[in-house]
Amino acid sequence: MPRVTLKTIAEAVGVSRTTVSNAFSRPDQLNPELRRRILEVAEELDYAGPDPAARTLRRGKAGVIGVLLTEELSYAFTDPYAVAFLRGLAEIAEAASTSLLLMAWPDEASAERVVREAIVDGFVAFCMDEGHPALEALHQRRLPFVIAGEPYVKGVPFVGIDDRAAAKTLCTHLLRLGHRRLAVLQATHPRINMDTAHMSSAIADRLAGYRDAVLDAGLSWDDVAVRPTTHSREGGRSGAAQLLDLYPRPTAIIATTDLIALGALQAVAERGLTVPGNVSIAGFDDIPEAGEAGLTTIRQPKSEKGRTVGRLLLEETIGNAPRILMPYELITRSSTSPPPGA
Amino acid sequence: MPRVTLKTIAEAVGVSRTTVSNAFSRPDQLNPELRRRILEVAEELDYAGPDPAARTLRRGKAGVIGVLLTEELSYAFTDPYAVAFLRGLAEIAEAASTSLLLMAWPDEASAERVVREAIVDGFVAFCMDEGHPALEALHQRRLPFVIAGEPYVKGVPFVGIDDRAAAKTLCTHLLRLGHRRLAVLQATHPRINMDTAHMSSAIADRLAGYRDAVLDAGLSWDDVAVRPTTHSREGGRSGAAQLLDLYPRPTAIIATTDLIALGALQAVAERGLTVPGNVSIAGFDDIPEAGEAGLTTIRQPKSEKGRTVGRLLLEETIGNAPRILMPYELITRSSTSPPPGA
DNA sequence: TCGTAGTTCTGAATTGATTCAGATCCAAAT
């Protein structure tokens, strides 16, 4: 049996399609009594209501913002940084009665298709890898879109922080405390079926910031041990374990993200060493767990970032493609102190 | 200037609309050389690709699952229980190249509209309040949908646990330890513009389970102090503070959720008392923080719940409307012990 | 009684694609 549509009902009641449409979408345009009858018949016929796809086609507005995330969708609910960002975005979207479409693809090859088929009014790309095929597809859609965090693409509205300057601030803090033997734990994006680990642009910026500080202090960057590691607590743990085995042992370990720093804290504890007594540890992002762990870190306004992106997208004033840099802040907690013997 | 569509391109190239459509959606249906030319012209004309709304209208499939959440959308990224559930759902959706539409409405009145306008193939309602207008609208859409957690509505596929039996297990554990003076912290859903606090059906079930255990032990439910509190850490803290002031002081406090129990732990610490020395505390859900806090609780398979819901929705085998009850497990940690002096 | 205004309803055009049954054309097989 064919689907029940406006037409079916119009015929059953003996009115025009227009009138039935009005009964649902513009109640003030018809006699209340007639409207009642139409709704009644619709109910009897098990009508599911005006088809949203057809409506959107005609109206040209979806009331939805598409959200693209790195690799796995479940990441949206795993990484505390992503969670905070999305919370901020959700607040703004909700107030505008706009839903969030969290987009998912099983592999890079499908990303394009998913982007092409999304029924949305705009997109936000959150911490996508530079050069991801989805970004190219995004351009093709010619809808408003904002890149959050990374990568910075010329001409595309961007919301983030000055990672490089922030990283320099953090590293300078350690140098001022007197540390001279530094080590860095650097997050990598492990790509499937690729044996080279990929560094994201934000991470690259942070690394550059650490370097800036080291050079400014008149030290050599070559003396700083940089260890790549997967972006996870466990990655930080094993990476830090190796750094702690160096001789002479570094007096401070700076991670490119809090998640990794938390793993490093664990590694230190497992060695029977203490933080900051034997070694100072610093992270980046200030996720909630960082506070509990007493981690010195750079705080960036995660939820506020999400809110800013939401406003940008909803106000449609992004024609001028601004690059918005949010404020950051050095948060010093108990995981850093002057080096032992200083 | 009018929008660029398939027609515009068809005319520019001098072929039919069908052929242009095929160039995008069925590359094998036309000469590669012609396809190349069409794509080239499309690029020149700044064509944004086949309109997804039009495509969906014609095809009848959206590739999206709609997710309805209680009250605030940001809740999805706040409550660890919700986060875990959504992670599981996301895993399954992703594998099927299906996106998740997190639906948001500024107030209850808009909920209906948002549900009616969502372009999706199915819905999942996560821990919605019983009788929420969105649920009614959901029925009207006549799309597959699954209710997760609560409320249980006859005839609608359901995935959850047997809250009542689980609660009984938990309470029985405390009674076996020897506790006789119990108190309960009960979560409420505060409704806007309503002075009566609303109890969700899952919470009601848990409460009933506690009562079952108490009665089975030959005790009187009237002797158990039940304190309603908002569903938050802070609510648990202030609620517990009051229970601790009772004389004689309860030897065990059972909360209806972990979040509240965590607040209770804090209240005990603020009083200068110890857990479980002076008072035992138990929660419900086993959110990650519960493990860290050493909280005795009921573990329910949060992510697995999400996965089950996802499979149900994607396999479309939900015609028979099953009620799926997942396994739960009593997790005893350091927050419970025999009462003082036992 | 006529003009005007307001309410209620309709018809046809429009939104942007996909689908499917055929029309063409060319080469290979009979």
Add this chain to the structure above:
DNA sequence: ATTTGGATCTGAATCAATTCAGAACTACGA
């Protein structure tokens, strides 16, 4: 020389609504 088959392309119908100009009717004051 005719048939067959495949590849390539087209026209018209279809998907399910919304929109807008205008028709029909009623009511009201002049």
